[in-house]
Structure formats: C-alpha cells, structure tokens
Amino acid sequence: MSARRINQALALIGAASLFSNVHAEKLDVRDAIKEALASNPQVLSEMREVDARDREVRQALAGYYPTVDLVAAYGFQEIDPAVSRDPFTGEILNSGPNGRTRNELERGEVQLSMRQLVFDGYKTDYEYKNQQARFKSARHRTKSVAEDVSLQVVRVYLEVLKREAILDIAQEALAFHEDVYNRMKKRHESGAGSKADLDQISGRLALARTNVVTSTTNLVDARSNFQRVVGRFPNEGELVMPGTYRKYLPEGVGTAVERAIVNHPLLDSANADIEAVSHSYEQSKSSFYPSFHIEAQRDINNNINGTEGQVDDLQVMLRMRYNLFNGHADTARKQQFAHLVEKAKEIRNNAHRAVEEETRLAWAAHESLNMQMPALEAHVTNSLATREAYTQQFDLGRRTLLDLLNTENEYIDARIAHQLAWHDVLYHEYRIFHAMGDLMYMVGAKL
Template structure:
C-alpha cells in the first residue's frame, strides 16, 4: 500500500539572501504539502516481510497449542500422582495396623511368659519402621495435592477425583507411534514455523543489496518563503507559489559499513539455529515417545505377574495365620509374609499409575491429549 503524508508549517523567518538582494526580510513563512509514495521495488523486502509476519503468527498460534499440550500433560501427571500417593498411604496405614495387631499379640505372650523378648523387640522395630513409612506416605500425598493445586486451584483431594483408565492410543506399534508424534507434536509445528520465520528473514536480508524504486507524487503550496515577499501582494507577485510533480525515484545504497553483510550473516546463523532446534525436538520427542511406549508395554506385563504375586501372597498370609493358631508359625513368620504381601501391593500401585502416566505421555507426545480431553484451543 502507498504512504500518504500531509504537512503544514508556519512561523517567523528572517532572511538576507540573493533573492531579496541581501535586504533583511522578516516574514511569516508558511509551507504545506501532500506527498504520496508508492514503492515499486525494494529487493522483495515487502514480499518477504509479509511472509515473515504470517510465519510469526503461525508460530505464536502453535506456541499456544504447545503450552496447552504441556499444561494438559502436567495436569494429568499431578492428578494421577494424587491418586497414586493416596493409595500408597492407605497401604501404609493398613501395614501399620497389621504390625500394631501383631505387636499387641506378642506383648501378651511375653507378659504371659510364653513369648520371647527378642521377638517383641524385633516386632517393635518393624512397627516403628511401618509408622515412619506411613508418615512419609502422608508427606508424599500432601505434596502431590499441593502440586496439583498449582495447576488447578481449589481444595481437592483423592476423594474428589476419579481414577482414569488406559484408553486407545494413536498407533499399534512403536514406529507408527513415533511417526504420528513427528507429524502432530506442537513442538514440531512450532519449530517448522520458526524455520519459516528465519527463512523469510534471510531472504529479506538480501533487499539492501538491490536498488529501491518509488513513484512519488507531490503537491505543495508556499508563502513568504526565503524572504522574497514584501508582505504586500500588490507590490510582489512572489508572495505565494505552488505546484505539483510526479517522479520515479531510484535510490541505491552502495556502501553501508558492511552492516548489511553482517545482518545477512546473522540471519543465516539464526536459520541454522532453528534447524538445529527442530532436529533436537525430533530427537527429544522420539526418545520420550519410545520411553512412554516401553513403560506402557512393560507395566502391562508387570501387572499380570503382580496380580498373581498378590493373590499368592494373600493366600499365604491366610495359611500362615491358621498355622500360627496351631503353633506352627511364629509372629516373625507372619510379619515376613505380611511384608512380602505389602511390598507386592505397593509395586502394583506403582506399576498401575506408571502405566497411566505413560498413556497420557503418549497422548501428549502425539499431540492427541487435548483432543482426548475435549479441549479446544482458540
């Protein structure tokens, strides 16, 4: 688009020039003009400037999507951590209750003279350790709630949340999943937009090496300029002058202290940097997509064996209790199997929630998490 400028100036002017034969003149000078300039050629600077701005808008929009994608993953992770730490806390409390029960039983036997003091001391040590684990679990739960509140402010706890489940993933094998991630992850689209911005900037840096051509149309009106008026129109025909012109103006800078060359070199390095950022983003996304996929598959297998372990350990606990009543098992034997049973339950909870986090990581890395959550970014 052309540029149009209007100008008007007024003020006193004192002159002594050859136009008024070196006679001192003090007049009120007035200037007015209207100038239209239409650029015809500027080394394609305007063309690439428009291209650069479009790429900047695209980059900004994709950055919003990237931030939303990361926020959704963070919210999912903290949400899951609240549920995970709450389940681990419940297991820790149950473990304390079991130790307290057995500690009471062995205390009665010691006082009755049929139990060993060493068994009581060992059970007491295990009870104290179970209490310390419970306090640590409470701390972890409180920390998880606080972290979640940073994302979603409010007095929310595990009782307010529903445990999610693993749904469908965008592909059935790792390579297909990585391909989807490379095509859809917002970080990749942001990097592509940034490369477009840098490419347009590099092309723009060539513009100063070309001449500039403008069409310039001007209309002007002057009064009492350069002291050529006596202030009396009847005595001087030169009190006012006006006119207009239309020109083709060609300008060509042939030396600028190597600034243009330096700017072009800087633009080239910025483009190299953006390409490097894209390559790094691809490596990052590939690596973490693979990790998430491997975690998803590994925990699936772990849970099968952990379920069997918990089932067998639970049955063993029941058998040990019966054998203890018959005098064939000691309290320490019961504590040992309870420890094994408790450890299996902890591992199952950890594996279950690791699997959930891996699922949401896959959705985030493939750019599908917002769609899964029915979130629209505008």
C-alpha cells in the same frame, strides 16, 4: 512414635485442603487439564506471543499501503540581508541603519505528502511471508507447550492418586500391627508371651507409624505439585482414577514414531522457523534491486524567505532509488541468512531426533510395565494367601511372630509395588499420546 504425632501428620492434608476451592463434583483428568491450560503461566505466555506475532503480520501488511504525512508550521521569521547595490551605478538599494534593512514576517507552512510503494525488489512480499511463518511457528510452539503442560497435569494427577493409595496401605498396615501388638501385650501380661516378641512387635509398630507419617508427607508434597501445575489444591477424594485409552494406541512403536514425526507440534514449529528464515533469505536479495515509489507532495507556504505572500508547490514523481555500493554489506547479509537457514534445519533435525527418542522411550516403558503387571498381581494374590495362612497357623502356635510379621511386610511391599506399577502404566500410556502430539486431542482438551 505416638498417636499424637500421627494425627499431626494427617492434619497436614486437611490443612492443605483448607486452601483449595470447594467443589461438590469430582475432577477428572480432562477437567484438570482444562483448568491448567486456562491458568498456567507457561501456556498463557506462549499465547501472548502468538498475539504479538499476529500484530507483526499486520505491521508487515502495512508495507503495501501508502504513507500519508501532514506537516504544518507557524512562526516568526526575521531576515537581515547584506547590503545590496546597483550593479551599474554602485548605489545602495536597500535602506536602514548601516545600509541594511530588516525584514520581519509571520511565516506559515503546510505540507501534505504521500508515498506509495511500486516495487522494492520483493522486500515487502517476503517480509509479509516471513511474519506469517513466524506467526505459524508461535502457534505450533504454543500447542507444544500445552501438550507438555497436559502431560505434567497427568503426572501430578496420578501422583496424588498414587500417594493416596499408598497412604491407605500404610494405614491398613498400621491397623494390622496395632492389632498384633494388643494381642502380644495381652499374652505377655498373662505370662503366655515372651518379652522378646513384645519388643519385636513394638519396633514393627513404630516403623508402621513412621510409614504412615512418611506417606502422609508424600501425599502433601504430591498435592502441592498438583497446585503448582493446575493452579489449586485438590480436595479430599476429588480426583478419580483416569480411564485408559489403550485401544487407541498404535499397533507398534514404528507406527507411533511415524505418527509423531508428521503430527508433533514441536516439529511443525521447527519447520515453520525454517520457512520464516528462508523468506528472510529471499528478502535479503531485495537490496540488489532498485526501488520505485510514487511520491506526491503539496506545499502551501506563506511569507517565506523574506518574501511576503503565498507560494504554492505541487510535485508528483516516480522516484527510483538504487544503491550502487555500500561496502558489501548486502552480500554479507545474504550470506548471513543462508547460514541461518542451515541452522534452522539442524534445529529441526535435532527436534526430529528428540521426538523420535521420546516416543520410543515412552513405548518401551509402557511395554515393560505391562509385562510386569501379571507377575505383580500374582505377587499380591500369593502374598495375601500366605499372610492369611500364616495368621491361622500363628493362632495355632505353628508359626512364630517373626513369620507373621515378615509375611505382612511382604504383602505390603507387594501391594505398594503393584500400585506404583499400575499408576505408571497409565502415565506412560498418556506419555505415548503426548510423544505423538495427540494428548490434548485424546482427552478432549483445547486451548
């Protein structure tokens, strides 16, 4: 692969950076999380849901207030009554064509009515409590989504840093192979080196160039994922290695699980859903009670029913309504919500299991990687020492080119494995805090 192809691949990173905002300062993981929470569609969608639920609470509160209605009408009324006779003589009393008279009047109506709840079997009370619980559930769900997005930010943030580190390793490996190639080419041209050695280093050099292109593409992909989650491309060298919060981790997995069960917003949301549907169940019982309302109505009518003049009417009533039979619909509705309460409890139980599982998995992954780190660090140190020794021995003619190239590959693989594990240790550390519902709190981010 030519140097021109490598330069084209490296240019992909620069092209991606052209679309990013120019920031003079570094962007740490906390600020990246804050940027994501301020613009991420998932979070904003849940926040709008919270706002909508808040308005539903206000709607339920309106049930305690009176309703006041004003009705007004004005128009024309024409009455053509049947023939009326004197009951004693039989004489036609009304006059006009065919024994009829036509009454034409301009009619006007004004009605002001008020209806105030007195008692409705606690229906309004439980509706208000239901909407409050639904509002609380939406808030906890928004917090849960924000925690998920925060972990996504950590993942893509560390992925960019990981791919940058691997690209640096690949470029160093390429420089090493280019140096060896130039030395072997000079040896071959002077007659001191074999054609086989030159062919071998040529193949390894081509592979090193391919690795640079692959690493560059992986970095571009990582930055694209960063843009999808955070909302913009990271600039060259803008991201910094996050700090560790290892000292704030619980003492053991059992403590972590206990913390997750009492603190995770997903479980808080599920518990609020149980509360909401329980209030709906209690509300369904209101149909078995009578309802009482105070109803007041004032009517001012003019020229109605063919009678010229104004007619006023005032009513103030305590009105009871009591359904005696409606085909057992109320009983069925009560049973429906009883089943929904049990469904909500099972959803909560499933969330409980999922939260505990995620906490245990995150803890196990973190512990496993921590146990691997000393061996990986030793592998890097030993392979570096081996490479340096083999390089000296190769220069003295005591090692073959294949020995030198193999030790270089082992050193590269050791460094890559160490970088992958180190970044994964950090990720799973943040993952544990996410599993406990404490990630945003730990990094100092708020909605």
